[in-house]
Amino acid sequence: MEELRLDAQLAARLRRATRAVALSGAGVSKESGLGTFRGAGGLWEDRRQTGSAATGDRRSRGRPEELATPEAFYRTPGKVWRWYAARYATAAAAAPNPAHHALARWESLFPSFLLVTQNVDDLHQRAGSRRLVALHGTLAEAVCDSCGRRRPMGEAVAASPAEPPECSVPGGGTGCRGRFRPAVVWFGESLPAAALETASRAAAACDLLLAAGTSALVYPAAGLIETALRAGACVVEINPEPTPFSRFAHLRLAAPAGTALPALTEAIASCRSMTG
Ligand code: BJW
DSSP states (O other): OOOOOOOHHHHHHHHHOOEEEEEEOTHHHHTTTOOOSSSTTOTTOOHHHHOOOTTGGGSOOSOHHHHSSHHHHHHSHHHHHHHHHHHHHHHHHOOOOHHHHHHHHHHHHSSEEEEEEOOOSOHHHHHTOOSEEETTEEEEEEEETTTOOEEEHHHHHHHOSSSOOBOOOOSTTTOOOOBEEEEEOOTTSOOOHHHHHHHHHHHHHOSEEEEESOOOOSTTTTHHHHHHHHTTOEEEEEOSSOOTTGGGOSEEEOSOHHHHHHHHHHHHHHHHHSOO
16 A cells, blocks of 8 residues: 555544554454455355355355354354364464554554454464453363363364364363363353453543454444544544445545555554654
8 A cells, every 4th residue: 555645634633642442353364364254255155155165164154143153053063163173273374464563563652552353363462462352252262161161272173173172170070061162252142341341441532443354243342433433533444345334434444454554554653753
């Protein structure tokens, strides 16, 4: 992306911003080779429409609301487990892209910054982001659905590649008899309370919110954009496709995050280095 030119009013808002929040979604990891959920080529694209059989377990049929749910896991545990095992392997082999690296820089650009991610890959962390909350859990761990014990996903998949492994925490000699599942948040499940509380407070108090690579369809995460707008924050959106919030954004960059985010970050750094 060419150098970004900001109009004077927007440049002034970006220069004055002290409390920034970024909400990231699957589109930020797209250029690292990870699929988005919705839209063309997404993980939830209906294969009957594309006729593609080459995507293996990483794509799955049906509406997301019917797939990433506890009900789907209990109905077809092996299918759901293998889907996550394949996605875990892809994420583990992926590397952060320029969008992740640009966002890691935001910690030094603003006096207060919080990255709120919906992503379950750990690419932001691997790019160096530290002030981060993950709203939808992590692919890197499995958690017992009965006793809550956690173990690395890689270890759980190696122990049982085709079906979710049973938990064998000793207890009364029988073990807990639960099953491991990915430590992610499915539809109908509560988000981690502390992470949501931190994100909500930051959105209510921010003067700049960036929404990058998210369709902004899933709540309560998408509600953070509404919260920031209501608080009077400047809202910037990076997404090649429009979202329900596009028309409210003060700046909309209809481009891939891997190019738009470094360009925006340079523009912010340059206007913040100016005095006055
Ligand atoms: C690029 C790009 C590039 C492409 N660069 N961009 C209020 C109203 C209505 C419904 C609800 C509500 N509150 C709660 C609900 C119910 C539900 C919900 O939101 N439903 C809606 C779908 C209608 N929410 C929940 O159930 C949540 N729990 C909850 O609220 O608990 C309390 C409660 C319980 C019961 C009833 C009511 C309340 C939990 C939500 C959990 C979401 N989990 C998932 C799966 C995680 C595990 C996994 O990875 O499999 O999280 S769903 C999936 O969607 C995943 C994502 O984090 C999430 C968001 O998706 P995201 O990141 O936006 O990705 P995409 O694919 O949608 O969009 C990618 C975008 O990138 C696109 O726009 C592209 O254009 C763009 N893009 N290339 C930049 N290169």
